[in-house]
Each structure stands twice: as C-alpha cells, then as structure tokens.
Amino acid sequence: xxxxxxxxxxxxxxxxxxxxxxxxxxxxxxxxxxxxxxxxxxxxxxxxxxxxxxxxxxxxxxxxxxxxxxxxxxxxxxxxxxxxxxxxxxxxxxxxxxxxxxxxxxxxxxxxxxxxxxxxxxxxxxxxxxxxxxxxxxxxxxxxxxxxxxxxxxxxxxxxxxxxxxxxxxxxxxxxxxxxxxxxxxxxxxxxxxxxxxxxxxxxxxxxxxxxxxxxxxxxxxxxxxxxxxxxxxxxxxxxxxxxxxxxxxxxxxxxxxxxxxxxxx
Amino acid sequence: xxxxxxxxxxxxxxxxxxxxxxxxxxxxxxxxxxxxxxxxxxxxxxxxxxxxxxxxxxxxxxxxxxxxxxxxxxxxxxxxxxxxxxxxxxxxxxxxxxxxxxxxxxxxxxxxxxxxxxxxxxxxxxxxxxxxxxxxxxxxxxxxxxxxxxxxxxxxxxxxxxxxxxxxxxxxxxxxxxxxxxxxxxxxxxxxxxxxxxxxxxxxxxxxxxxxxxxxxxxxxxxxxxxxxxxxxxxxxxxxxxxxxxxxxxxxxxxxxxxxxxxxxxxxxxxxxxxxxxxxxxxxxxxxxxxxxxxxxxxxxxxxxxxxxxxxxxxxxxxxxxxxxxxxxxxxxxxxxxx
Numbered sequence: 205x206x207x208x209x210x211x212x213x214x215x216x217x218x219x220x221x222x223x224x225x226x227x228x229x230x231x232x233x234x235x236x237x238x239x240x241x242x243x244x245x246x247x248x249x250x251x252x253x254x255x256x257x258x259x260x261x262x263x264x265x266x267x268x269x270x271x272x273x274x275x276x277x278x279x280x281x282x283x284x285x286x287x288x289x290x291x292x293x294x295x296x297x298x299x300x301x302x303x304x305x306x307x308x309x310x311x312x313x314x315x316x317x318x319x320x321x322x323x324x325x326x327x328x329x330x331x332x333x334x335x336x337x338x339x340x341x342x343x344x345x346x347x348x349x350x351x352x353x354x355x356x357x358x359x360x361x362x363x364x365x366x367x368x369x370x371x372x373x374x375x376x377x378x379x380x381x382x383x384x385x386x387x388x389x390x391x392x393x394x395x396x397x398x399x400x401x402x403x404x405x406x407x408x409x410x411x412x413x414x415x416x417x418x419x420x421x422x423x424x425x426x427x428x429x430x431x432x433x434x435x436x437x438x439x440x441x442x443x444x445x446x447x448x449x450x451x452x453x454x455x456x457x458x459x460x461x462x463x464x465x466x467x468x469x470x
Numbered sequence: 471x472x473x474x475x476x477x478x479x480x481x482x483x484x485x486x487x488x489x490x491x492x493x494x495x496x497x498x499x500x501x502x503x504x505x506x507x508x509x510x511x512x513x514x515x516x517x518x519x520x521x522x523x524x525x526x527x528x529x530x531x532x533x534x535x536x537x538x539x540x541x542x543x544x545x546x547x548x549x550x551x552x553x554x555x556x557x558x559x560x561x562x563x564x565x566x567x568x569x570x571x572x573x574x575x576x577x578x579x580x581x582x583x584x585x586x587x588x589x590x591x592x593x594x595x596x597x598x599x600x601x602x603x604x605x606x607x608x609x610x611x612x613x614x615x616x617x618x619x620x621x622x623x624x625x626x627x628x629x630x631x632x633x634x635x636x637x638x639x640x641x642x643x644x645x646x647x648x649x650x651x652x653x654x655x656x657x658x659x660x661x662x663x664x665x666x667x668x669x670x671x672x673x674x675x676x677x678x679x680x681x682x683x684x685x686x687x688x689x690x691x692x693x694x695x696x697x698x699x700x701x702x703x704x705x706x707x708x709x710x711x712x713x714x715x716x717x718x719x720x721x722x723x724x725x726x727x728x729x730x731x732x733x734x735x736x737x738x739x740x741x742x743x744x745x746x747x748x749x750x751x752x753x754x755x756x757x758x759x760x761x762x763x764x765x766x767x768x769x770x771x772x773x774x775x776x777x778x779x780x781x782x783x784x785x786x787x788x789x790x791x792x793x794x795x796x797x798x799x800x801x802x803x804x805x806x807x808x809x
Contacts, residue, residue, distance in 0.1 A: 219547050223520040224527075225540035269642035277649045281656075292497070308735070312497075312548045316746040323749065326653075327660040350663050354721060354738055354745075401532065404475070408534060457475065 213347055215358050217310045227310070227360040230303045232341040235359055238297030239334060242283065245296045249279050284322040289315065294362075304362040308346065317355040324351030380439040381451045387435055388455045394432040400456040403429070403449045410446070422446040475532055482522050486542060489515040493545045516546035565747070571798035573747040574713070577720050584673055584715030588708075591677020596685035598678070606682055621690035628695075628770045644764035651707060651756045655714030659721065659749070666722025673715045680708070698776035701783025703763035709790060710755035717748045755790075 213229040230238075253275045261268035287295040293305035293313050305321070307313050328337025328349045337349035346358050381388055403425050410418060426445035429452045440448065492512055496504070504512065523539040526532065574581065598605040610618060619627075654672070661668035687696035724737040732740070766779070 217544070217547070219520070219543075219551070221517065221520055223523055223543060223547075225523065225544050225547075227544070264641075266639050266641045269639075270645035273642065273645040273649055277652070307548070310544050310548055312552050316742045319746055319749070320742060323656055324660050324663070326657050327663060350660075353734075354663065354724075355742070356735055356738055404532060405534070408532065 213345065215306075215308065215310070215346060215360060225310075227306065227358075229347045230301075230359040230361050231347055232338045234301050234361075235303065235341065235347075236334060236338060238295070238301045238303055241297030241300050242295050246279055246283050249283070250276050253279065281322065281325075284325070285318050288313075288318045288322070293318075293357075298359070302362045303359050305357050305359050308348075308352075308356050308358045313357065317357050319355075321351035321355030321357050324349075324354055327351075379451045379454050380443070381435060381455045384435060384439060387433055391429075391433045391452060392456050395429060395452065395456055399428075400453050403453045404457060407446075407450060407453060419445070422449050425449045475526075475535065478522075478525070479535065482518070485515055485518050486522070486539075489519055489542060489546060493542075493549060496549050497545070512546070513550060516543070516550055519543050519546060568798040568800060569747055570751055571794050571796075573744045574716075574751070574794045576744065577716055577748075580719035580723065581712060581716040583719055584669075584712045587670055587673040587715070588677035588680070588712060591674035591679075592681030592684065593677075594674070595678030595681030597681075599682045599685045600689075606686065609678060609682065621687045621692045621695070625692050625695045625770075629772065631770070631773070640764045643768075644760045647763050648757050648760035651710065651759065652753060655711050655752045655756065656749070658711065658714040659717035659745075659752075662718030662721030663725055664722075665725055666719050669715055669718030669722065673712075676711060694776050694780070695770065697783070698770065698779040699767060702779050702786070703759045703767045703783075705783045705787035706755050706762065706790060707759035709787075710752050710759060713748055713752050713755070717745055717752070720745060720748075 213231070214226040215229055216224065216226045218224045254272060257268045257272045257275070260271060284295055288305055291299070294303070298304060305313060305318070307317065325337070328334055328340070328351055330336050334349070337351070340353070341347045341349045344353070346352075348358060352358060381391070406421055406425060413421065422445040426448040429448065443451070489512075492508075492515065496512075519539060519542050523536065523543050526536045526539055595605075595609070598609070606618065654676075658669050658672045661672065683700075684696060687693065720741050724734070724741050727734065727737055730737060766774075766782070770776070
C-alpha cells in the first residue's frame with residue numbers, strides 16, 4: 205500500500221450551495237512536534253503543581269499526596285480537552301505550529317468530539333512516543349490518528365484569517381503606461397494574467413518583507429516585465445522597480461472598464 | 471473576464487467584516503439565539519461571501535484573499551449547517567435520571583458480553599488455581615502483595631489490628647485507587663478500536679485475577695472476609711470496569727460495522743454521545759469506589775463487622791443495577807434523549 209502524499213493532503217468540502225473550500229491537513233511530523241511542546245507544558249504544569257502541593261504537605265501530607273495524584277492525572281488527560289475547548293481546537297503546541305482541530309465535515313467542533321479524541325490518546329500513544337497514532341496518521345488519507353477517527357476530527361494547518369491589504373494594489377493614481385494603449389495590449393499578451401498575479405501577490409505582501417529582500421524581489425519582477433515589453437523612457441523614468449510592477453499589474457489586471465467589478469479580459 | 475480585485479474587495483469588505491463580527495458573536499456564545507432577521511442576514515452574508523469566493527477562485531489569482539474568504543465561508547458554513555443541538559450545556563438532573571440509564575440499556579448486550587468475559591476469566595482463574603497452586607504467583611501482578619499471602623494469614627493479620635492503620639494515608643490511597651481504576655477502564659474502552667480484541671483480553675485477565683482470589687479465599691473458608699473486603703467497593707468498581715468494557719465493545723461494534731450499511735464515520739457519529747455518557751458514568755463510579763475502598767473496605771472485624779460491610783455492598787450493588795436497568799423509562803424523555 206503506497207504511503208499517501210501528506211504534502212498535498214487537504215480536506216475538501218463542497219457546500220450544498222455549490223461552494224468549495226479546502227483546508228490543508230497537518231502531517232504526522234508537525235503534529236508530533238506540537239505534541240512535544242504540549243508534553244513540555246504538561247511537565248511544567250506538574251512541576252508547578254508539585255511546588256504548590258509542597259505548601260499543603262506542611263499541613264497534611266496525606267491530602268497533599270492526593271491532590272498531586274489527582275491533579276497530575278487530571279492535567280494529563282484534561283490538558284488537551286480544556287485547551288481545545290476554550291481555544292477552538294488549539295493547544296499550546298498546536299498554536300505554536302499553526303495547527304487546529306476541526307470537525308471532519310468542517311462543522312462546529314463539539315465537546316464529545318474533543319473528549320473522545322483526547323481519551324483515545326491512551327491507545328495512540330502506545331507503545332511509546334505516539335507510535336500507533338503516528339502510524340495511523342501516516343497511512344490515513346486525512347492524517348487521522350485513532351482519536352480523530354473515533355472523534356470524527358481532523359487537524360488542519362490554520363489559515364491566516366486576516367483580510368490581505370488590498371490597498372497596496374492601488375498605489376499611485378497615475379499610471380504612465382496608460383498613455384501607451386498599444387504597449388499595454390502587448391503587455392497583456394506577453395505577460396499574461398498568471399505572471400501578472402505574481403506581481404500582485406508581491407504587492408499585497410510588500411509590508412511583510414524586509415526592505416532588502418523586498419527591493420530585490422521587485423527588481424527581479426520589474427526586469428522580467430521589462431524584457432517582455434519595452435515602454436518609452438518618458439513612461440518609465442523616475443519609476444522605482446516597485447512602481448513599475450504596480451503599473452504592470454494595474455494595466456493587466458485592471459483594464460479600463462465601465463463595469464466597476466468585473467472588467468473585460470485583455 | 472478578469473476580476474478588478476481592489477475594487478471588488480473594497481465593495482465587498484464591509485459585508486465580509488459584518489459577517490466576521492456576527493460569526494465571532496455566534497461562535498463565542500454557547501447557546502446562540504438569533505432572531506429571524508438576524509438569521510436571514512447571516513444567510514445573506516454567507517451567500518454573498520460564497521459568491522465572492524467563487525469569483526476570487528475563478529478569476530482573482532490572489533491566494534491570500536481566497537484563503538481569507540475560504541476561512542470566512544467555512545466558519546459561516548459551520549454556523550449555518552450545524553443541524554445538531556449546538557448547546558453543550560447539560561441538564562445534569564435529566565442526564566442523571568434519564569440519559570445514563572437509557573444509554574446503558576441501549577447497549578446492554580455489550581455490557582452482557584463484558585460481564586460474560588469477566589465471568590469466563592473468573593472461572594478460568596479459579597480453575598487454574600485449583601489445579602496449580604503456583605498459578606497465583608505467575609498471574610498476579612507484583613503490586614498486589616496482600617493477595618499473594620495465604621488467606622488464613624491475611625485474615626488473622628487483619629483481624630488482629632485494633633487501631634486505625636489507614637490513618638493519615640486514606641485520602642492519598644483513595645486518589646491512587648481512583649486514578650488507577652479510571653486509567654484501566656479508559657484503556658479497556660479505548661482498546662475497543664482494535665476490533666475489541668484487547669478489550670476481551672483485559673476483561674478476561676481481570677476476571678481471572680478475581681476468580682483466583684475468590685477461589686483462594688472460599689476454599690480456605692474465608693468467604694465472609696472476602697465478601698466483607700470486596701463487596702463495599704467492588705460492587706461499584708467491578709461494574710465500572712465492565713462498563714469500560716461495554717464502551718470498548720460499542721467502539722468495536724462501530725469499527726466492525728456488522729449488519730450496518732452506514733459508513734464508518736456515520737457509525738462513530740451515532741455512538742459518540744453514548745460513549746461520553748458511559749465515560750462520565752465510569753468516572754463517577756470509580757471516584758465513589760475509590761472513596762469507599764480507602765475509607766471503608768480496608769477496615770475489618772473487630773473494627774467493622776463483616777455483616778455491615780456485606781449489607782452495604784449488597785445494597786449498593788442492587789441499587790446500582792436498579793438505577794441502570796429500571797429507572798429513566800419516561801417515554802418523553804426517551805424521545806428527547808434520542809433526538
């Protein structure tokens with residue numbers, strides 16, 4: 205039986221309205237690393253618990269021992285349940301690696317699902333280091349360990365939820381390339397939508413890049429576009445590489461149109 | 471057609487933001503109650519975001535915006551298409567009075583199987599000890615030193631005690647018992663995913679230990695001590711472990727899917743709530759058993775008469791099975807629980 209390619213594993217959902225969306229699934233290795241962080245967190249909590257119990261032990265060693273036994277047990281099985289409940293499917297480790305537990309039909313995660321997937325850790329963690337759970341997750345097409353199978357959950361790579369800064373596309377109001385419609389037409393023909401979308405992505409992410417890499421990226425993109433269509437010097441002089449890319453994207457992806465939303469293609 | 475992304479996003483952004491706000495409120499509320507207008511608005515915004523996602527997917531060439539919209543549509547989809555009761559609040563009294571006994575009875579065959587396997591183990595354990603006195607040493611774990619003693623020696627020792635030997639360690643001992651028994655029961659349940667094979671093994675082994683101990687004490691003429699020692703906590707602890715086995719067999723039944731045309735996923739969906747009910751029942755029973763074992767079972771005659779202990783244990787056992795088998799039969803409650 206061939207091993208599934210976890211690099212491309214996704215949970216695809218098609219809604220009754222015909223809309224499709226997908227979640228990239230987390231593979232066993234990244235989940236294992238997240239578990240290590242959680243294991244360290246549990247260890248830390250237990251150390252804190254044992255220090256706290258030391259004060260009780262001064263009054264009653266019997267009660268202190270009981271608090272520690274029950275406390276450590278509750279922490280070991282309740283850590284995942286509690287955090288996945290209050291953080292909507294995340295623990296410390298999952299937060300660190302950008303993972304999230306969700307219902308495998310993308311519905312709301314319910315308490316019983318969280319409880320069951322965490323109780324089944326007793327089997328998944330056998331015989332050592334989540335060997336059974338890891339093996340299941342490796343072979344299962346949706347990277348499910350046994351707990352996920354019974355709880356009907358999957359672990360996904362949490363997507364960025366912030367709306368991208370689309371104002372970056374607008375840039376300067378004046379596009380000097382607009383004065384050369386025949387060259388713009390050639391630009392649309394030569395560069396095409398796919399290559400222009402590279403420039404668009406670079407513009408949207410410009411604020412996430414350091415100044416050095418950002419300058420090098422826009423220089424490479426501008427040179428790429430310059431090689432395909434050459435605009436007269438008066439249209440390009442004093443243009444930075446970034447502004448050059450902005451003009452190209454503007455010319456290709458936003459041709460002049462009466463329709464404010466959907467414009468005719470080049 | 472090419473989407474003018476910036477203009478499109480500018481015109482749609484207020485609707486997306488409004489949907490985000492509604493979803494944040496909705497998701498943060500354990501029992502969301504929306505008016506009809508709010509529901510209509512939520513559905514309208516969901517459809518609008520879905521339409522936007524379709525456009526961006528087809529024409530936009532902007533994966534980050536597409537990803538944002540997919541996340542938004544997914545959240546709205548989960549909120550709108552959640553057909554189950556979204557409330558996670560449990561009416562504790564109703565759960566105790568109706569849900570627990572009904573759930574137990576719904577899977578009575580699984581419990582009977584667990585009990586039968588334990589009984590089989592007990593018979594095998596007793597038989598093994600009757601033919602080979604050294605079987606006890608081979609099968610009993612090292613932590614059960616008191617079981618390894620001969621019954622006569624143990625009874626003589628226990629009955630010679632005139633002071634409270636457990637003083638100062640009852641709470642810790644009780645906690646230790648609770649943790650261990652809960653762990654074993656969870657394991658018996660979780661091992662059900664391996665087609666129930668290991669659940670069978672755990673139950674037979676547990677039964678074998680019980681059978682060996684029972685045979686040992688009965689043949690030594692110490693039946694009264696045995697009942698007085700085991701009944702007070704065993705009348706709760708053993709059923710709890712059997713319920714753990716019951717839960718394991720429910721899982722095994724879902725894995726095997728005999729006689730069911732449903733998918734594995736649907737079978738797990740059908741049993742999930744019942745499993746949680748049984749798990750909570752196990753925890754409650756074992757907490758009680760741990761308290762009884764530490765504070766009651768460990769005291770013997772002359773400190774505590776065996777008749778009192780046996781009466782307590784037998785009454786408790788009868789009460790537990792009366793509760794599980796004969797209560798919570800109200801028809802309206804049954805339909806509510808099933809729905």
